[in-house]
Amino acid sequence: MLTEAAARPRTIAVDLAGRPYDIIVGRGLLAGAGQRIAALKARRVAIVTDRNVAAAHLSTIERSALAADLAVSPIVVEPGEPSKSFATLAEVSDALLAARVERGDLVLALGGGVVGDLAGFAAAILRRGVRLVQVPTSLLAQVDSSVGGKTGINTGRGKNLIGAFHQPSLVIIDVDVLKSLPAREFRAGYAEMAKYGLIDDADFFARLERSTNEIFAQGPALDEAIAKSCAAKAALVMRDEFETGDRALLNLGHTFAHALETAVGYDGSRLVHGEAVAIGMVLAFRFSAFLGLAPEADAARVAAHLASVGLPTRIGDISGEVAGPEKLVEMMAQDKKVVGGALTFILAHGIGKSFIARDVPAAKARAFLESLAAA
Ligand SMILES: NC(=O)c1ccc[n+]([C@@H]2O[C@H](COP(=O)([O-])OP(=O)(O)OC[C@H]3O[C@@H](n4cnc5c(N)ncnc54)[C@H](O)[C@@H]3O)[C@@H](O)[C@H]2O)c1
Numbered sequence: 005m006l007t008e009a010a011a012r013p014r015t016i017a018v019d020l021a022g023r024p025y026d027i028i029v030g031r032g033l034l035a036g037a038g039q040r041i042a043a044l045k046a047r048r049v050a051i052v053t054d055r056n057v058a059a060a061h062l063s064t065i066e067r068s069a070l071a072a073d074l075a076v077s078p079i080v081v082e083p084g085e086p087s088k089s090f091a092t093l094a095e096v097s098d099a100l101l102a103a104r105v106e107r108g109d110l111v112l113a114l115g116g117g118v119v120g121d122l123a124g125f126a127a128a129i130l131r132r133g134v135r136l137v138q139v140p141t142s143l144l145a146q147v148d149s150s151v152g153g154k155t156g157i158n159t160g161r162g163k164n165l166i167g168a169f170h171q172p173s174l175v176i177i178d179v180d181v182l183k184s185l186p187a188r189e190f191r192a193g194y195a196e197m198a199k200y201g202l203i204d205d206a207d208f209f210a211r212l213e214r215s216t217n218e219i220f221a222q223g224p225a226l227d228e229a230i231a232k233s234c235a236a237k238a239a240l241v242m243r244d245e246f247e248t249g250d251r252a253l254l255n256l257g258h259t260f261a262h263a264l265e266t267a268v269g270y271d272g273s274r275l276v277h278g279e280a281v282a283i284g285m286v287l288a289f290r291f292s293a294f295l296g297l298a299p300e301a302d303a304a305r306v307a308a309h310l311a312s313v314g315l316p317t318r319i320g321d322i323s324g325e326v327a328g329p330e331k332l333v334e335m336m337a338q339d340k341k342v343v344g345g346a347l348t349f350i351l352a353h354g355i356g357k358s359f360i361a362r363d364v365p366a367a368k369a370r371a372f373l374e375s376l377a378a379a
């Protein structure tokens with residue numbers, strides 16, 4: 005049972021110069037979302053969501069907005085990464101215009117990272133920018149994509165290549181919506197949550213190790229871990245909104261992860277993003293150990309924890325054939341623009357002690373991956 009104190013929503017204030025906003029984390033928040041949105045003094049709210057999320061949660065938030073005297077226009081897109089496209093952006097933009105969403109109104113993104121990125125970008129460019137409320141419904145979106153203001157779509161040339169920074173006016177995180185999230189998606193989001201411990205908070209990682217069961221049972225430890233993750237991301241974003249420095253630490257595990265996602269052709273049935281990040285973070289720690297920077301024991305501890313929740317931790321855990329070391333390094337080079345044969349990685353001196361390494365020779369990365377293949 006939740007105690008009353010634990011059930012009270014937590015507020016994380018994000019203080020970006022001139023554009024402060026709150027992240028609210030709690031239970032049952034969808035039913036009261038209308039009041040919070042009305043407090044932003046909008047007349048109309050366009051709710052962009054996908055078909056899966058609409059089936060489970062749209063009516064609750066719609067009813068709440070209507071009860072708060074808001075005009076409501078739902079816009080439902082197909083679930084999945086292909087919706088982060090120019091074609092769907094055009095459809096959503098047209099629907100927003102047809103619904104007469106004006107400068108003072110709001111776009112509300114109700115969904116996972118796909119809906120958040122797509123609706124966020126539509127809000128950024130509609131009439132040169134209308135306000136955005138994020139109501140993330142996947143664990144990944146709750147701990148990562150809904151915070152920080154990056155929005156965008158994919159093109160045939162790659163992911164997230166067209167987009168804008170557009171900070172939300174409010175983020176409402178209703179932990180209860182995760183009850184309908186598929187287990188595999190929950191685990192994938194958990195990988196991004198563990199990332200914050202690995203970056204710079206060894207205590208948080210240790211707490212996650214201790215409370216895994218409660219988190220996966222969606223008890224109060226989950227609310228606390230989500231709030232902690234949002235605070236960690238917000239802190240990095242406040243330090244470096246446009247990623248000229250420390251914000252890059254959030255890419256821990258992602259150089260390897262993006263290469264693996266590319267290697268499987270972004271086939272979500274073989275590998276979803278959070279799973280790629282789980283493998284990528286283990287590789288980042290093993291690579292750090294390989295370079296003599298971190299204890300091998302820390303790499304083993306990271307792998308053991310992620311494996312204990314059912315996440316993949318080795319390239320060999322991916323079903324089917326995956327490109328070899330040579331090809332993977334080539335993909336990383338493309339992803340990160342090689343400067344004189346050097347790659348950028350987030351490496352670590354240990355758990356909670358990550359740093360940006362901008363000068364890692366591609367040859368070292370290849371030697372590391374070959375050492376794994378030989379083992
Ligand atoms: N903007 C950023 O900073 C940022 C950061 C990380 C990831 N991303 C982006 O986020 C996207 C991935 O996000 P995602 O993992 O949330 O994927 P997603 O939005 O595709 O959601 C995953 C699946 O879960 C379903 N779903 C979501 N919430 C649900 C719920 N409560 N109940 C039932 N089903 C639900 C969705 O319909 C979808 O099928 C990628 O496009 C990635 O590029 C953006």
Ligand SMILES: [Zn+2]
Pocket residue numbers: 196258277281
């Ligand atoms: Zn990620």
